[in-house]
Amino acid sequence: MSLSQADERRLLRLYDAAVAPQLWPDILQDLARSVDAVGCCFAIDNVKETLIAPPMSPELRDPLTDFVEGGWYAHDLRGRRGWPLLKTGRCVLIEHDVSTEEERQKESYYNEWLRPWDLPWWSAVGFACGESLLALALLRNARQGAFTRTEAARLSAWRPHLKRAVSLAQLLSQRQADSVLATLQHLERAAFIVDMRGRVSQLNDAAEALLGGELELHCGRLRAVRRNDDLRLQGLVAAVLAPPFPSGTVTEEPILIGSAEAGGGLLVEALPTSGLLQDVFVGTRALLVATGLGPRKAPPEERLRRLFKLTASEAAVATRMAVGRNVQETAESLSIATGTVRNHLKAIFAKTGTHRQSELVALVQRIRLR
Structure with missing residues (x-):
């Protein structure tokens, strides 16, 4: 007809x-x-x-x-x-x-x-x-x-x-995704775009450079080379792909992959693409952003002090916690008691508007302090 x-x-x-x-x-x-x-x-x-x-x-x-x-x-x-x-x-x-x-x-x-x-x-x-x-x-x-x-x-x-x-509509969304990936590349952020089936549909050069280290692509899906890391990564991806959709928000916390102390740690965050990339037909479902947490990424204490009005002791604790050290490791590196670290951490959370270590890590890495 x-x-x-x-x-x-x-x-x-x-x-x-x-x-x-x-x-x-x-x-x-x-x-x-x-x-x-x-x-x-x-x-x-x-x-x-x-x-x-x-x-x-x-x-x-x-x-x-x-x-x-x-x-x-x-x-x-x-x-x-x-x-x-x-x-x-x-x-x-x-x-x-x-x-x-x-x-x-x-x-x-x-x-x-x-x-x-x-x-x-x-x-x-x-x-x-x-x-x-x-x-x-x-x-x-x-x-x-x-x-x-x-x-x-x-x-x-x-x-x-x-x-x-x-x-x-899908072609225009793909071009917008290219622009987002290029912007993140300029900011030295590794980024993977994941489709509704959990496969990586696009990635930038910084993301490709990570493959073969802590991360790999297997049958189009992003995997962590270590089993426990991969369980956390797949949990993060599953959470962002799960209905309801479109939700517009992701409540999952960023995850840590590898060891920051060994220079190969990564912070991986999942961001919904609804609104961000305006992909109304969900060819892109999520944006995974990976940030290196090696020792070279540790923020200078003085910059942290000025930005968040921290004391010298709080800045020292924040610097170490921001690269993935736990309370015990931070206490040993500063030769102070774990209780003192926890007290400083409460003050740091209050001053930075965060509530847990993963949020502090994400905050510090987003602002790219060096």
């Missing part, structure tokens, strides 16, 4: 949204209304579960927040049956392709999530972008009724525009 002039006008606006992401919600809502749907959103096949990309119709924000925060993404019957069908070459699916009347009456997915939100009817327009399989999911309420095969044929004509617009 060819596109109507009205549909083509609406779909051409997708390219505006690719350049200006803030336009996505209104444009998607307009598309949904054109087929008498409550709203629509982009879904992404993430192998084990369905991810919802940030651009969505405003009318769907509350039910989709519940979909993620309520854990329904892990019980997504439509996704579990729909993605395999789209991979076989089906262009458009409707509710009757993935569920029976009996299932819609009995399954908790329908009765405990979809029914309270009055979203019993669904259609999905599938299309591939690079290695990712995406779908524009449209949802209707009971009054609007189920999508028909005739309507599915109309939606099939949307696919070329959807694919081109999303591909353009």
Whole structure:
């Protein structure tokens, strides 16, 4: 079925949204209304579960927040049956392709999530972008009724525009990611961009220089060479990739890899790319920043004193703690009691606005004191 002039006008606006992401919600809502749907959103096949990309119709924000925060993404019957069908070459699916009347009456997915939100009817327009399989999911309420095969044929004509617009958005996001990596390279920061499957999609020269030391790439995934370090690193990556998404925040603390005293220690932080890189289709999911913590990185005590108004003793303790030494090691190096170190540390935390050693390390390394 060819596109109507009205549909083509609406779909051409997708390219505006690719350049200006803030336009996505209104444009998607307009598309949904054109087929008498409550709203629509982009879904992404993430192998084990369905991810919802940030651009969505405003009318769907509350039910989709519940979909993620309520854990329904892990019980997504439509996704579990729909993605395999789209991979076989089906262009458009409707509710009757993935569920029976009996299932819609009995399954908790329908009765405990979809029914309270009055979203019993669904259609999905599938299309591939690079290695990712995406779908524009449209949802209707009971009054609007189920999508028909005739309507599915109309939606099939949307696919070329959807694919081109999303591909353009991803290209622009990649260029923005290149700029972020270059900036961090200029600041002597090693940076890895991780996609939604946990693979490193891009890295800067400083990050590449770390490979073969404390870190390595294995099947596209960042690994630490030591087992205990790698357990912490994989935990950090798993935390930043875990739903809900988009969350916009990462609560995990930075991790220490290796030994700072031996000159090879690294502080690794995970930053969400939502907003930072404006990758609305989650091709980039997180930015991992690694900072060397060898002895050469230790900040001068006098600079710490001036910046945070520390006493000489506090600055001496802060300098050592900032390169990864523990309380006992700091006490021995300064020939003072561990209780004295802990007292100084309380004062340091208060003056720097930190609460634990990892936060102090991150603060000192961010400001690049030498």
